[in-house]
Amino acid sequence: MIKRTHNCGELRLSDVGKDVAVAGWVRSYRDHGNLIFVDLRDRYGIVQLVFDPEISTAAHDLAEKVRCEWVLASAGKVRPRGEGLENPKLATGQIEIAVSEAEILNVAKTPPFEIEAAQKVNEEIRLCNRYIDLRRPVMQARLGLRHKAAKVVRDFFDERGFWEIETPMLSKSTPEGARDYLVPSRLQAGSFYALPQSPQLFKQILMISGMDRYFQIVRCFRDEDPRADRQAEFTQIDVEMSFVDCDEVMDVNERMIARVWKEILDVDVALPVPRISYSQAIAQYGTDRPDVRFDMKLKDISDIAADSSFGVFTSTVEKGGIVKGLCAPGGAKLSRSDIEKTLTAFVADYGAKGLAWAKVVKSDAGEMSLGSGFAKFFDTARQGRIIERFGAAQGDVILLVADKADIVNKSLAALRVRLGRDLKLYDENRFDFVWVVEFPLFEWDEDQKRYDSLHHPFTSPIQADMNKLQTEPANVKSQAYDLVVNGSEIGGGSVRIHNIETQRKVFELLNISKDQAEERFGFFLRALEYGAPPHGGIAFGLDRIIMLLAGTDNIRDVIAFPKTQRGQCLLTDAPAPVDKSQLEELNLRTKIPPAAGE
């Protein structure tokens, strides 16, 4: 076999005259009858081979047979391309290899789609033939970027004394949170392991064990419906530190993120990353993951709306709801049908029953007022107050939603993001980071009539609110923080509870009985009793970080072998039925018989 001396991307003019050998896949061939050109591709690039019968008839004969995606090795001399024959599109475009010896290492069927075709190939076909798809330079670049980013993370933490410690994949189900993936135990019939939703308790136990600083790039599993940026199986950068407060965790980790952005994109992230409180985020952006690349903040006008003549507004406020909205700069260019059909349907997805609108107009005398839409329900003075509150200008459109606070905020948050994009209110190439802090410790779950952790049940309240746990749990703030970039949450963490009494108290408030707590978290509670240091940490979604770095909005683009929306791997066809004998060994019987030859 011809052994390669160089890869397909590295030869330059300075290599002219060298005897070299390369190997790779045939990207394309141009057969001129006598002279044959072959573009050979590997992970590193593309190089042009020339087969000239005057150099070797054997090699030329072989090249006549070669087809796209065949695996080919070739040896020959590097020579400069003639004047005007360079190809500026290739890094190796100044040279070519005059082949004296060639060897077909393997043949290939005609690929199911053209690998470097500019046209966009159906993702289903790409996933079924992932080995072909992953030959595309763009996919190779994304996986390369992923590798490099992970290495930057590892180096960063290593330099600061963090140890990467593995935690179990087969562990214990802790109901609450997302649905678990279960693995049946053979040795203990009827019992199950759960795949980790995150190594949360293990990393806390590592702190109790005195490991001091831990990180792990680790697979996590959550059996929930996927989204464009969510996959049941995903990768976390998991971090935990002892003897720290919120500021130290945020400080180290924003430096880590800044290092990644610098080394991968050569982008400088301004440190420290600004912070916004949860309540401010909800008030101004309607969400705890605000896209701060553009302004267009939400404004509450419940007070003005309450004494309008618009029944929907007044009754909403009377019932304890709110009237809130945003002012779309230059929104006057939106047509009435854009607003009343498209945007109204859009907010309806989030439960909003309507979208009130008014255009901001200026009279000849220079007076600003509201035109059309909901304007007729407000007198001149109140119109003025609305315009003033939004800081609205002529040509803007004010859009309002009236409903219960959570519906108003959710729908307006989504509308804000959509309009920001549609009206091009920001530069798509910038990255704006923000820490969201001061989350409430609990949220009230109306369905189950109990408190629920906003973050998770191991999050510590802020010191000043400790005594409120008993009296007004709804107003207790937590030591939690989320890192948000361009409206995407890429990480979240907290300082943890390290005191067993506080932990018990929190379980109590979450309506987890002593027995339940013992059954689910007993191992952890016992660990807490043996000298747990104050500790805190964070976890980042590596896949989402890579998406941002790679500039794609699809998580499947940054995972080598992803699953579809129905949790299927189109390459392997997993999940699939198993042999009866396997089930028997596991003492399992399925309720639904496996589908027979559909």
Next chain:
RNA sequence: GGGGCCGUAGCUCAAUUGGUUAGAGCAUCGGACUGUCGAUCCGAAGGUUGAGGGUUCGAGUCCCUUCGGCCUCGCCA
């Protein structure tokens, strides 16, 4: 579980109000060609319109069911 979009040749798409034998580009196969580089030129082959049912003289097109993909609401401590 709900809502939306989509499914036509290997790939990307087209096909008038329901109307003849479902077309094009690329890929494939054969031929020609010594400087191409998404080679070019000539020729050929390629289809159960995702599947099933219905309406109709006639269905890629309309209706129902179903399968699959994507987006999304719910869900994601």
